Amino acid sequence: MITPTGQALKVSLDGRFHELKEKWRSEISSADIVRDPTLPMAEARVWALEKLVDLASRGFAVAGFPNHPGTVAESVAHFEMLALGDLSLNIKSGVQHGLFGGAITNLGTSWHHERFIDGVVDCSILGCFAMTELGHGSDVQSVETTITYVPETDEYEVNSPTPTSRKAYIGNAGKDGRMAVVFGQLVAAGENQGVHAILMDIRDEDGNDAPGVETGDQGHKGGLLGVDNGTLFFDHVRVPRRMLLNRYGGVNDEGVYESEIASKNARFFTMLGTLVRGRICVGSAAAMATRKALTIATRYALQRTQFNRPGAGGEITLLDYQTHQRKLLPNIARAYASGFAINVVSEQLQRVNDTRGSDPTAARELETRAAGLKATLTRWTNDTIQLCREACGGAGYMTENGLTLLRQDADVFATFEGDNTVLMQLVAKALLLDYKKSWGELDMIGTARSGAKLLGDRFMERTTAGTTIGRLISNATLKPEAQKIKARGWHLEMFEFRERHVVEGLARRMREAGKSDGQAAFEAVNDCQSHMLEAARAHTDRVILEAFVEAISGVRDEYVRSLLIRVCDLYALSTIEDNRAWFMEHHAFDSGRSKAVTDAVDGLCKDLRGKAQELVEGLGVPEKWLNSAMLEPTREEEAAASAA
Amino acid sequence: MITPTGQALKVSLDGRFHELKEKWRSEISSADIVRDPTLPMAEARVWALEKLVDLASRGFAVAGFPNHPGTVAESVAHFEMLALGDLSLNIKSGVQHGLFGGAITNLGTSWHHERFIDGVVDCSILGCFAMTELGHGSDVQSVETTITYVPETDEYEVNSPTPTSRKAYIGNAGKDGRMAVVFGQLVAAGENQGVHAILMDIRDEDGNDAPGVETGDQGHKGGLLGVDNGTLFFDHVRVPRRMLLNRYGGVNDEGVYESEIASKNARFFTMLGTLVRGRICVGSAAAMATRKALTIATRYALQRTQFNRPGAGGEITLLDYQTHQRKLLPNIARAYASGFAINVVSEQLQRVNDTRGSDPTAARELETRAAGLKATLTRWTNDTIQLCREACGGAGYMTENGLTLLRQDADVFATFEGDNTVLMQLVAKALLLDYKKSWGELDMIGTARSGAKLLGDRFMERTTAGTTIGRLISNATLKPEAQKIKARGWHLEMFEFRERHVVEGLARRMREAGKSDGQAAFEAVNDCQSHMLEAARAHTDRVILEAFVEAISGVRDEYVRSLLIRVCDLYALSTIEDNRAWFMEHHAFDSGRSKAVTDAVDGLCKDLRGKAQELVEGLGVPEKWLNSAMLEPTREEEAAASAA
DSSP states (O other), rough: OOOOHHHHHHHHHHHGHHHHHHHHHHHHOHHHHHTTTTHHHHHHHHHHHHEEEEHHHHHHSOOOTTTTSSSSSHHHHHHHHHHOOHHHHHHHIIIIIIIIHHHHHHHHHHHHHHHHHHHHTTSSEEEEEEOOOOSSSSSSSGGOOOOETTTTHHHHHHHEOSSSGGGEEEETTTTTSSEEEEEEEEETTTEEEEEEEOOOOOOTTOBOOOEEEEEEEEEOOSSSSSSSEEEESSSSEEGGGGGGGGGOOOOOOOOOOOOOOOOHHHHHHHHTTTTHHHHHHHHHHHHHHHHHHHHHHHHHHOOOOEEEEETOOOOEEESSSSSHHHHHHHHHHHHHHHHHHHHHHHHHHHHHHTTSSSSSHHHHHHHHHHHHHHHHHHHHHHHHHHHHHTHHHHHHHBOOOOOOOHHHHGGGTTTSSSSSSHHHHHHHHHHHHHHHHTTOOOOOOOOHTTTTHHHHHHHHHOOOHHHHHHHHHHHHHHHHHHHTOHHHHHHHHHHHHHHHHHHHHHHHHHHHHHHHHHHHHHHOOOOOOOOHHHHHHHHHHHHHHHHHHHHHHHOOOHHHHHHHHHHEEEEHHHHHHHHHHHHHHHHHHHHHHHHHHHHHHHHHHHHHHTTHHHHHHHTTOOOGGGGOSSOOOEEEEEEEEHHO | OHHHHHHHHHHHHHHGHHHHHHHHHHHOOOHHHHHTTTTTTTHHHHHHHHHHHHHHHTHHHHOOOTSSSSSSHHHHHHHHHHHHHHHHHHHHHHIIIIIIHHHHHHHOHHHHHHHHHHHHHHTSSEEEEEEOOOSSSSGGGGGOOEEEEETTTTTEEEEOOOOSSSEEEEEETTTOSEEEEEEEEEEEETEEEEEEEEEEEEETTTTTTTTEEEEEEEOSSSSTTTEEEEEEESSSEEEEEGOOOOOEEEEEETHHHHHSOOOOHHHHHHHHHTHHHHHHHHHHHHHHHHHHHHHHHHHHHHOEEEEETTTTEEEEEEEHHHHHHHHHHHHHHHHHHHHHHHHHHHHHHHHHHHTTOOOOHHHHHHHHHHHHHHHHHHHHHHHHHHHHHHHHHHHHHBBBSSSHHHHHHHGGGGGTTOHHHHHHHHHHHHHHHHHHHHTTTEEEEEEEEETTTHHHHHHHSSSHHHHHHHHHHHHHHHOHHHHHHOOOOHHHHHHHHHHHHHHHHHHHHHHHTTTTHHHHHHHHHHTHHHHHHHHHHHHHHHHHHHHHHHHTTTOOOOOHHHHHHHHHHHHHHHHHHHHHHHHHTTSSOOOOHHHHHHHHHHHHHHHHHTTTHHHHHHHHHOOGTTTTTTOOOOHOOOHHHHHH
């Protein structure tokens, strides 16, 4: 049995979708979603498809479709739970329902919805999201595939004009896909209207390539062996005009291109923006995989002993070691922080979706947060699963103990749905834009510093209850120096100061860079890249902390609330610790405070070590899905065994 | 063709064993040592054994055995080259020749050498190094297996008394091993003499378990699929007395235990000390694997473009981006630094080996450096191969491009031959011992600070040419502030200051901790663990930098020398940058200098970007072993193709 504290933590972290998540936990067995990690590629693929179809038939893992039950935010919750089972199956679902189905939903019209969504949902139409090409991945706007309107037959002709225009790394393209949403440059009447997407056949029912289509199987990868990634090449393939996903533009019945959005650039980013759910899902799935790894490593650290305990007799439990606490506890705190942040963004997604583009500011903020969280969480995931593997020693390297497959599968989350380095630059650009809007065209040099506070409040949209945060910061200002380190207001102030200062500095440098032309301009902007990443990190860290603060304010149980406050302290202070060089460089605090932060993190680790069991229970990973042979049975498992 | 600069760099980095390494490069084909990364486990195991036998028959990968050609230092060089081919094959060789053969060589006597070494070398006797048990890995001294002398029959009885005493994770135990060196508590006449090793059969020629032995196959792992790790369990197995590897102790002809080393503890650490080569090999092999990954990622970054270059036309080469330079170039610098450090340690190994234990100080220093380098390099390897994978985007995740297998195989290098966290604590303990020897039993508080410089010089043995380093530091002291940042003497001063200060602080804290008893003492020492890791890192960083400085002093070619000086600048400054929070906390420099260090690293990355091709050529990884489909053919390969 999970402890009452663990249960209460889980409810709090599950957020709005606690019921949906409990339904997964009670109805989905390990046979439904946990893969045998030794399955070779061919068998892993068969397994993933079979399980996907089964889940869909039972109403799991599918939501957010027109005329089907389940909201968009619920689709994120489904995706999160599936990530706790198996990441290949998770990504197979992401390709079929999230990307392929999502593109038809968001870029298509009711004509497409009526004809294709049922088949997408029940997997009778398996499809691909064919955007990336061999030559262009991050730079989607430069894809070379063409979708040319042919007035003579009222069709589009899809073509791959060069070797580098071959679609690559496309999920479902290696074997299972029958259709694809293909992105290419729409050319009508000789004019390029920018990137659009068209729905087309790629294979017949027997799996043979459709006429003019050449599919390729990219075979073995570093992980995700259950997903059949492949290539697509088009040799002047004709597709009926109605198959263009033309919600934002296309050739009309008169044979003329039309779009509500005049600017090609704006049109492109609007279309891409509707696909934001993918980034939220990737970030949240990575975070869930990390929860699973942390659960395995922490449970192992609570059962495993090594070296004699001086005096007391017996051996020392791994989690009693300071170094081991330092490995696991700050990451457990980060797991809570990121879970709360995903909950907030998932609600933002629902709001933006409900208002169908009527609030472009909200949509842009959502895209920025989705990008920042995706990059930040997947980086953390890669580092943390590896750390968990190492924390379990040689046992951690045995496939049967559940960590190495997680590590291999989660790896590419840093790359797909946007390379992390590129995404963080997108975040920084958005921050600069916000900054510029607040500050206008005034020359910032000189005046920026004095107006920093005011300016900060203007350009920095606080995630959540702005008044709560303002009050916390004001309270902290009044506290004696010695107490500040544990004052939430001081943490918030530090996170805000860092974001504001980094963005302001970046704005000044980019303004200077903007005065150059051509190669010199490239060089000047290029020199700011590290600064851009720093701005994006600072922003995302602040968004995460504010989500945590907001979540705590909603917890009624006093004990759980006090526990979450300590977990939040650990998240905030370990993040400040990670960035303490920056804070000292910018005189936010001195060397004494910096060392005090490290001491405080040590103290919190020691303090929370006694609650490690409850804290990992609260991460909400069912024991039956852990798939880790080395873990000793818990009371729950023992009870089940003795009852049987 | 490799450029003249690349060739000169390679010669310099190859060090003393350039000829041996060139022999590998010219005579060993990719078919000899490069594994098809998609091979399933069973086939990978067959492949690894077959290739190992073949290499051994051709005189590759075997050295350092009594009455066989090749020195111990050469065995490290062989191991390094094999790591560039395939890590499974590398570890298979490490198990057979390094661990199994090394144990017989170092713990056995000529009696054992005459009977078994030929079979070890030519692989007709395949064997295991059976030390780790399920219950005890890091704490080897507590293994539970017993080796009990039975006077009645003049035999030893090897027994596994508990479930946790089962030998686990043992290479060659899963399938191929026929014999094993088994570590256990030697009990004679009722007295436990501590851990000893005995050579015994575990399977017959047909692969059936020997009587009383139960072997187990641990199956699928996170990588190294070509190595058959397994378990061994002994049910009162009798072994002739002569089979004990009794160089340091055993029961004599009179049936009485005898050893030259009276203290059980000293005996244990002496025996373990003779196995130091394993740690050097693991660290160096990991560094070689990282060189391979850096070569692949850098060559890709030089051919791959993305996003239009403003003004100039065309697209931007990945390595022109600041963020990409920041990912790869400091790590290329670290690859050089670690290569030079391994060269130094390999020579130390040879000297210690030649003097057969006559210089315990040198032996202890070697063990400390081997532990520090193993942990530091394998940490860097895990981080850097992952970074290289991500730097190649989706292509990096495709198995055919050579990075994911490297990543999976290198993972466990952080664990075997000593868990990194445990090893770094060993390093710290050795530093404390050195410190105590220099400082004696005086109370350090108060006096330590004023005597720091003197003290530092006394306890800190400089790796190499002490006078060169002393002169560089003196020169730097005389330089104007603005020039210091590029002065090698300033780098050395910072590295030394950090080590000295951290060790002194640790010594004070440990002294305080020593005043407590039992549980309180454990708590007090436990609170110092992070501080211990910091001390070990600081020490190892300093050892690596000094090896780099010494290597440069041996380079004659002025141009290559000037290039290596810049590479060393990048290594030194990026290491200072990584630790700049510590330096500011301890007032070694202020915030302005800290930012200047970051600017200098940026500048060096930009400066060395133009030499990236030559720098990776110098890493000495033959193109034919890269096994990366995405790399465009170089001039060398094109020439070979057109000649064919």
